[in-house]
Amino acid sequence: MNALTTEKLTKAYSTKVALHDCTLAIPQGSVVALVGPNGAGKTTLLEIATGLVKATSGGATVLDGLEPGSLAALQRVAFVAQDAPLYQAISVGSLVHLAEALNPIFDRDFAIARLKEVEVPWKRRVGKLSGGQQAQVALTLAMARRPELLVLDEPTSGLDPLARQEFLAHLMNQVATSGMSVIFSSHSLAELERVADYLVLIVSGEIQIASPLEEIVAHHRVVVCAPGDLDGRHEIEVIDRQLDVRFGSHLVRTRNMETLRGLDSHATTLEEIVLGYLRRAQGIRVLEEIGRS
Amino acid sequence: MTALAEQESRGDRLRTPGVKIRKIVRAVFIRNRVPLAVLACLFVASALIIHWLSLGIVVKTSSQTYENPQYLLYFRLLVFSLPFLVGVLGGAPLLATEYESGTFRFTQTQGVGRRRLLLVTLASYLLLLIAGSGFVSLAIGQFYRADSPVQPMPIWAIGGFFSQPLLFVAMVVACFCAGVFIGAVVRRTVAGITAAVTTLSIGALLIYVELFQKSLVFMSSSVTTNFDSFQRHAYLIADWVENGHGQRIVNGGLLSPAQFQILHVTRHYTFWVQFVLASRYHSVQLLWAVIFLLIAVVGIIGAFIRLGGKDRLLTRPKATDQSLRASPSFSKGRKGEEGGPKSGNLNSKNESEESN
Numbered sequence: 001m002n003a004l005t006t007e008k009l010t011k012a013y014s015t016k017v018a019l020h021d022c023t024l025a026i027p028q029g030s031v032v033a034l035v036g037p038n039g040a041g042k043t044t045l046l047e048i049a050t051g052l053v054k055a056t057s058g059g060a061t062v063l064d065g066l067e068p069g070s071l072a073a074l075q076r077v078a079f080v081a082q083d084a085p086l087y088q089a090i091s092v093g094s095l096v097h098l099a100e101a102l103n104p105i106f107d108r109d110f111a112i113a114r115l116k117e118v119e120v121p122w123k124r125r126v127g128k129l130s131g132g133q134q135a136q137v138a139l140t141l142a143m144a145r146r147p148e149l150l151v152l153d154e155p156t157s158g159l160d161p162l163a164r165q166e167f168l169a170h171l172m173n174q175v176a177t178s179g180m181s182v183i184f185s186s187h188s189l190a191e192l193e194r195v196a197d198y199l200v201l202i203v204s205g206e207i208q209i210a211s212p213l214e215e216i217v218a219h220h221r222v223v224v225c226a227p228g229d230l231d232g233r234h235e236i237e238v239i240d241r242q243l244d245v246r247f248g249s250h251l252v253r254t255r256n257m258e259t260l261r262g263l264d265s266h267a268t269t270l271e272e273i274v275l276g277y278l279r280r281a282q283g284i285r286v287l288e289e290i291g292r293s
Numbered sequence: 294m295t296a297l298a299e300q301e302s303r304g305d306r307l308r309t310p311g312v313k314i315r316k317i318v319r320a321v322f323i324r325n326r327v328p329l330a331v332l333a334c335l336f337v338a339s340a341l342i343i344h345w346l347s348l349g350i351v352v353k354t355s356s357q358t359y360e361n362p363q364y365l366l367y368f369r370l371l372v373f374s375l376p377f378l379v380g381v382l383g384g385a386p387l388l389a390t391e392y393e394s395g396t397f398r399f400t401q402t403q404g405v406g407r408r409r410l411l412l413v414t415l416a417s418y419l420l421l422l423i424a425g426s427g428f429v430s431l432a433i434g435q436f437y438r439a440d441s442p443v444q445p446m447p448i449w450a451i452g453g454f455f456s457q458p459l460l461f462v463a464m465v466v467a468c469f470c471a472g473v474f475i476g477a478v479v480r481r482t483v484a485g486i487t488a489a490v491t492t493l494s495i496g497a498l499l500i501y502v503e504l505f506q507k508s509l510v511f512m513s514s515s516v517t518t519n520f521d522s523f524q525r526h527a528y529l530i531a532d533w534v535e536n537g538h539g540q541r542i543v544n545g546g547l548l549s550p551a552q553f554q555i556l557h558v559t560r561h562y563t564f565w566v567q568f569v570l571a572s573r574y575h576s577v578q579l580l581w582a583v584i585f586l587l588i589a590v591v592g593i594i595g596a597f598i599r600l601g602g603k604d605r606l607l608t609r610p611k612a613t614d615q616s617l618r619a620s621p622s623f624s625k626g627r628k629g630e631e632g633g634p635k636s637g638n639l640n641s642k643n644e645s646e647e648s649n
Binding site for chain 1: 312324395398402406407410
């Protein structure tokens with residue numbers, strides 16, 4: 001059972017390719033962190049998953065075979081867009097009534113209780129709320145729909161550190177009790193390490209990693225050795241090099257730890273792994289630009 | 294079974310009962326109450342102003358002259374700007390503001406289906422527009438009653454060619470739908486309004502030209518005769534005065550009562566009228582109404598195409614609520630209970646109770 005499946009998904013706008021040949025299979029019940037630099041294609045991927053954007057080629061399905069944007073998918077997938085766009089001119093209470101009227105399933109009691117919990121005034125206009133409060137309202141409305149898949153596009157970007165922590169704690173609590181899948185994009189690596197169990201790293205529209213977090217950490221090592229020491233070893237992919245005069249620190253990916261025997265290697269953090277991939281992508285981009293010029 | 298068919302079949306199986314129309318209407322009114330109220334006020338205010346003008350215009354018994362002729366100008370301005378205002382201020386921003394503010398990401402990902410939501414939204418607006426413009430066109434008829442010595446028509450049939458109920462309502466609907474389409478294409482409020490102003494101005498100009506060249510519209514169906522032979526149940530297209538040498542002097546409507554009396558009574562000059570019989574007049578009106586409604590339909594279809602979406606408009610969901618409850622993730626317990634929600638105001642629960 002997959003929460004999101006994509007097959008050679010490509011999305012091209014008039015001037016750039018936002019996603020290129022993305023193939024993914026995210027298992028249901030996962031909390032997935034979608035990570036990547038600005039303009040990597042995260043929002044495009046999420047909008048394709050929610051049916052807001054149509055793919056140029058390839059396919060995507062949600063919840064094991066539903067077409068994104070179809071009525072069946074809309075009834076099961078909730079989306080909180082970046083900056084939580086809500087109607088600014090109506091009150092929070094009206095917005096709750098609006099969301100209730102637009103969904104076949106809506107837990108009004110939950111919405112009321114949660115808005116009370118996060119101290120959002122019921123009668124205040126949405127436009128008068130702070131950015132953090134608006135994010136809380138948007139998340140509450142999405143969760144009150146009791147979705148099977150919750151898609152969040154940088155949900156904590158407008159929140160202060162305390163609100164962010166509470167937000168994530170609440171999200172995890174909901175995931176634990178309902179069993180829903182969550183896909184969220186984020187720039188905060190510490191945050192994703194705390195809540196996610198699956199990571200999708202996307203750079204320049206291409207998927208770099210898409211695996212469970214534990215697996216990613218287990219399959220990556222930092223190897224300190226001379227540049228030539230890794231030559232000739234099979235099943236090793238060097239992701240990133242930080243070279244010194246004689247020795248270099250290499251971030252490598254391998255499924256077979258035996259290949260690293262005899263080398264000075266140690267485990268690394270998720271943050272270092274992600275940064276290694278980002279540096280590699282940046283290096284490739286620089287080389288491409290040099291090649292073009 | 295193909296992969297696509299399998300996907301559709303699964304979609305049908307898992308779909309919950311669709312959101313009821315009255316709930317969507319409620320949502321539309323929550324979301325659009327301000328523009329809907331503004332439009333309603335616009336119609337009521339226009340009708341009241343037209344009624345007030347009709348009280349003040351007072352036609353003198355000598356015909357073709359008014360106590361307050363400037364009222365006729367105000368009236369025409371109001372009547373022809375109303376559809377324009379509806380298109381520019383009601384239609385164009387309807388979808389453009391959604392796209393500009395990003396709220397379309399909220400509405401289009403709700404469990405109702407974006408096409409269905411747009412359909413109900415447009416239907417709600419159109420109902421209001423038809424009722425409002427129909428009401429205004431009756432006020433217009435009331436205004437023309439003051440000018441009816443040669444046209445003893447009922448209130449719904451009297452008045453200018455484009456201001457009678459059939460055409461006026463169709464024109465308002467067409468302007469609104471054209472505005473919606475333009476807004477959906479442009480996706481920016483100010484730019485959408487500007488584009489709508491430009492487009493509708495061009496349309497208004499064409500209509501204005503047409504209005505003052507009625508002989509083109511009623512070519513081969515109008516009758517030109519002297520004033521005395523003007524028939525009842527006919528519509529006046531044009532009138533003018535000719536001297537004894539067949540030279541046109543001035544349009545009849547611009548003559549002062551004294552001039553009219555001299556010219557008409559002394560018979561030194563002939564007062565000509567061009568008219569068309571009511572049946573033919575209404576046929577042409579009907580044709581124009583069809584043209585306006587076609588514009589409206591094209592606008593609506595264009596807006597739907599621009600909106601995209603994959604929900605079906607006209608088919609009823611096949612699955613029952615139980616299919617949702619039977620789905621694995623739902624039955625894990627939404628409230629920490631087995632088998633789905635046991636408490637709270639879940640809509641599905643309410644709806645199943647309603648259906649029982």
